[in-house]
Amino acid sequence: MLLNRSLIDQHNESALKTHQLKLAGLQNELPHTEGIISLLSAFQVAIPSWALGTGGTRFGRFSGGGEPRNLEEKMEDVALLHQLNRSSGAISLHIPWDIPENPKHIRALANQYDLRFDAVNSNTFQDQPGQNYSYKFGSLQHVDKTVRQQAIDHNIEVIKHGIELGSESLTVWLSDGSCFPGQLNFRKAFQRTLESLQEIYGALPDNWKMFVEYKAFEPNFYSMTVGDWGQSLLFANKLGPKAFTLVDLGHHLPNANIEQIVSLLLMEGKLAGFHFNDSKYGDDDLTVGSINPYQLFLIFNELVEGMNARGMNHAKDLGWMIDASHNVKDPLEDLLQSVEAIQLAYAQALIVDTPALQKAQENNDVVRCQEILQAAYRTDLRPLVAEARMRAGGALQPLQLFREQELRQQLIKARGEKAIATGL
Amino acid sequence: MLLNRSLIDQHNESALKTHQLKLAGLQNELPHTEGIISLLSAFQVAIPSWALGTGGTRFGRFSGGGEPRNLEEKMEDVALLHQLNRSSGAISLHIPWDIPENPKHIRALANQYDLRFDAVNSNTFQDQPGQNYSYKFGSLQHVDKTVRQQAIDHNIEVIKHGIELGSESLTVWLSDGSCFPGQLNFRKAFQRTLESLQEIYGALPDNWKMFVEYKAFEPNFYSMTVGDWGQSLLFANKLGPKAFTLVDLGHHLPNANIEQIVSLLLMEGKLAGFHFNDSKYGDDDLTVGSINPYQLFLIFNELVEGMNARGMNHAKDLGWMIDASHNVKDPLEDLLQSVEAIQLAYAQALIVDTPALQKAQENNDVVRCQEILQAAYRTDLRPLVAEARMRAGGALQPLQLFREQELRQQLIKARGEKAIATGL
């Protein structure tokens, strides 16, 4: 279900005058708006296939109707998002939730929708019906080689699916760990995991990357075998040049300084990219920018500075994905909010007065450093982001258009009230 | 499935000599072992019906086989536990997971098993099939009175079930809250919740208590409407003398001093009792005493001191329940470990040299205060707890006997590999 192009134009026209007035103020104030607009246009955020349905917790899941029932419908949803914001031109699949039975067809569909396939994700944290061995006590870390082999094979299978679709990276998130002191020999668990990862690494095509994601806790509540960036980096370094550390914003202990981690991983040439979301307590998987938007800006500030220092291409050299999932919002509306929050933070980082900041840092002028960052952050860049969107063919106000056109109601009509997407 | 009495006797006999040797050492060392043994014997910990099956997380659930398939089988499991440790003589039901279709029969069964029914628990955090209104946006706090009424009615229904079984308390745990800033008007949510609780309170029989449980986060990840002991106490005070605050050890922010909360609630006459478990990160629901046994002792130290100061009956005046649930242990073995951890902590608290501690406190002799507490804590009281168990008819080593007799295998044989209990 895509929107008729003319409806977007109509929407834009009706909002154009107000928009242009606000934009003019910004253009007046900021020197390089055109450069920022083109960087924003190039910047695409991958949508995870599992975020298109209502997420849930162990306490319950409250589906909302009209959820995509299969991979084709998930792609349809992403296509709709991308049509609205022109910044969601990629999808990240999760195997086995989204096995592409007919890859050619799926690839053709993607072309038609102007989508590419971002990292493919393996799943060894759940048992699937008919599976030979259980992951109850871990997968790549398991004490039993046959279980590890099953998990290795699954990952290699996921790579194969990815190749068929044109993906170029594999995200390995392991729930492996332990719930009780004594359950695990940490060292041996690390080493078994490393050996398993090495086998998977060996199956990567030349142009592929492996993203090793870390997480501090949940679902294991005593230890996680890839528990922090230090452990992930150890794995990535031992694996080789195609292995990188993936940062999920919700996967840290309380009060962690994530932006510093980002900066150091970039320094080491080992940052894979992001799973964006926001959180207050743990892996809450809330809408990006909904809890602490300043932190998101500070992360982008490190990203822009660090990528520029290494001559990296903002749009291509790192993986940008959303990983949010919760109960109380329409998933598509939620994703529109998340993408916009990312774009705003990115734009704010792009207008930081870098030479002035460097000078202030060199003078230990801490007051000035804060002024410079907050001047960028406090500037209302919503018109700039909207302009980039409109120029790329999207809607000035995607969320508003989504509602005006009653798109969810249409999806419910097409798919039913009880449609439930695969996912958590 | 109960154990043949003679098997317990046999087990005890075989372990008796070693046991008596260790016990003699303790009796030699400690002045009042007989008094402690009789307090231990009187102390019963209620087993929650939902802990008899393997728990899980939003990422997966790995059942273990032989789980109870209905209320009768759950009671059978508790009876087995109680037979082994003589300290699990109560069961706490969760409605609608355990609706007693035939209460007379259930009550007779309980009598036969020597079990009583502890607090009954309502559930308004999940939607049940066929339910008129959804709790997606809360239950007792809901903006819509019809939803609140449904939740109120459910709680009153739960009270009725409880009356039929001889329960005398209702535990209200609300997942109500919000996931995003702005979603809720905190004040109005509090007031609506209060009004709903007042209606439920009005339906309590004279001899009943209402336990208002608080929780800092999960499943709502921005705010919880009964989020900490302060909020719960506000509710309990506004409700009246039959309302109390229930403490679940895993429901706090990081680093909270739970023992101080316990002491103050006792001071205010508003402590309901406990949901025991252990945790490292959040509501991890791990085996009691598995992560921080010293904290458990410190809590019991406050309990014993505070209950004695108010002339309370240790065994009867507070509600003692377990609330644990996780993936990687046999649920019955897990409960045996939890009950033993509670008994040990209680016994340790009972041997604290209270007059010496008071004197040290009055002299600000902090070193001595620590010595006194740790002397009690470091004393190995396992023989005393075992003795109390044996005298009451239980097994010296319940876990060992459970394994020797291959009780889980027998349960699997009776109930099947795929039996899955209701619960999280």
Added chain:
Amino acid sequence: MLLNRSLIDQHNESALKTHQLKLAGLQNELPHTEGIISLLSAFQVAIPSWALGTGGTRFGRFSGGGEPRNLEEKMEDVALLHQLNRSSGAISLHIPWDIPENPKHIRALANQYDLRFDAVNSNTFQDQPGQNYSYKFGSLQHVDKTVRQQAIDHNIEVIKHGIELGSESLTVWLSDGSCFPGQLNFRKAFQRTLESLQEIYGALPDNWKMFVEYKAFEPNFYSMTVGDWGQSLLFANKLGPKAFTLVDLGHHLPNANIEQIVSLLLMEGKLAGFHFNDSKYGDDDLTVGSINPYQLFLIFNELVEGMNARGMNHAKDLGWMIDASHNVKDPLEDLLQSVEAIQLAYAQALIVDTPALQKAQENNDVVRCQEILQAAYRTDLRPLVAEARMRAGGALQPLQLFREQELRQQLIKARGEKAIATGL
């Protein structure tokens, strides 16, 4: 040292044109800017006398030169701030760091500077030279009545100083607590503290308030006797209608939802006011708004909603104070940043579309709730705050003017490089 009025005018004139352009954009966009400007003008934030010198940690203190050497110079600094931003028209004294030897003179000076005296603060967390008894083991909680009496007397003395200066509230922050399990009987410590507070409460003039501040940890690292809002509220309720709970933003456990606490304290009619600062880990006492400005906005959102719901006067009915202290910024520049951050958050809260928010809340339209809050937050209100400042006679850009006029260098010249203010 005050600035020549003409310098402010000159500064404003030079920045006026740019300012007016930006302001016009806002006025165009927002309906009630005049009302907001007058609320902003009325809103005064008290400066704590101890924040005028460089703060420090137990690891060291790095003074910066030109710090005020006595109360008169501290008032001079606040007067300078107030001249620059017209929003710092109050000072909060700390006894015994700032004993007004000659109150008449001090009061005259305050009049001259257009300053009033906000809450006076007692100090029973340090031993003063010549003091009879030590607070090593607490003050109002102390096991020894003579020590408690000394602390009570000190608080009454502080009230007397406050009366002489025209203060109308006493802030009691207690470091009382314990460092080790067993050190304290929590209940008795609470009760002794309550009795002590009651004696102080009895000495309050009719028009005075007592602010009971809570803190989760530091300097005591096991328990704090007024450790959270629940405990503070217990004290305040037991003390009577003149006692209130004071919120310091840095005094919570990790991840606490402070805005919810604020809302509930307002509901109970027991919110005293604030000690503003920001923090990432504990009581870091950083510049307001420097770490999590969105949280600050969310707090003001609750304040505005809650004060309006109770018909309260924003400027007068609560105590607004800064309590920050650290090593790496010029204290006056730091305070300028803090006051501006508070004003921005207040202004953002004032432009929240309240009727729309209420409607969205009533419809459980969570996406819309977030949009409404973030629309207010993302609007760049710096021009509005600057306008309010200028109209009240202050500088459009106080920090810039402070630097242009080399005010710190002048202070150093007057007071010396080694001047060190009293404080932490």
Added chain:
Amino acid sequence: MLLNRSLIDQHNESALKTHQLKLAGLQNELPHTEGIISLLSAFQVAIPSWALGTGGTRFGRFSGGGEPRNLEEKMEDVALLHQLNRSSGAISLHIPWDIPENPKHIRALANQYDLRFDAVNSNTFQDQPGQNYSYKFGSLQHVDKTVRQQAIDHNIEVIKHGIELGSESLTVWLSDGSCFPGQLNFRKAFQRTLESLQEIYGALPDNWKMFVEYKAFEPNFYSMTVGDWGQSLLFANKLGPKAFTLVDLGHHLPNANIEQIVSLLLMEGKLAGFHFNDSKYGDDDLTVGSINPYQLFLIFNELVEGMNARGMNHAKDLGWMIDASHNVKDPLEDLLQSVEAIQLAYAQALIVDTPALQKAQENNDVVRCQEILQAAYRTDLRPLVAEARMRAGGALQPLQLFREQELRQQLIKARGEKAIATGL
């Protein structure tokens, strides 16, 4: 001030009978008590020179009288501890707090006292009187090379002092970091710090080690340049084979799994050793084992397992130091408690049934893993530790003897009520 040998003998004699009875019970129960006793005897814990005086917080310091006034008196205190417990045969100096003016004399004194010099500690977190450049904005990370050079030179100076005394390691703890977003370029700060450390590393004698200590926060409250084990390990790896990561138990974010970190650092051959203490909230620097003794045991469990796996010498191959400091206990009594807590945890780890644990781990028998660990932990090993102490010439009950002999009173008599040791 040393104790007359005969007083120790007398003390031991009076407690002997009770002791032997308890010991016999243990010897009966445990297979290898002799081996454990000799490992305990060999195990020495270094006492930091700064822990011999009362510590404090930024809010105050409450000295206790009789504190050592100079290095000689500090050594005298350690000698006294060592005489009492025979496990404190090393001292760790802090420069410039303890500059050995006459190293020959100091070394002779050490010989006489049977003490050796453990790691020497540099201090670049405070400014010393007469220092050319300030560390206000960092030391080894400083933007200005002259400041870095001063800090490098200081570290090299510390090495020289250490060489004179026979130390063989340098502990570098940096407070370097930032208090505000933007203040620091994380990458450049890391690289400048690395260069500085490389210069210091170059000055290490062949047989020396460099210990790079990390800390999550305080005194910097936004970022720390060596903030976690991952960063420390990056530094250690880049520096070379003589550089290692030092773990201070209080230097982590909330809920960190320290034992896992320990295991992985051992795996990497990069664990330096420990600064032992305990804490509830942050770097509380409380008595070892006073808050969470089970965690301490779990850490030792990893240490024993990991050192054995690498064929390491428990007593010599890692650095064992205490780093505690607080307000409310007599420092010497506190250290006696800390050393005993370490010995108990070590002893408990030594009696873990390792083969059984390995087997249980290989079978994913989580219940059994917990039983094995807790069986070791719950065993009361105080008699074994006392026996090891007595055999080595120390006191059965050092703390009791310290009090009986009124040693603090004697120290006060000798040094005065107002003696205050250097330190925090």
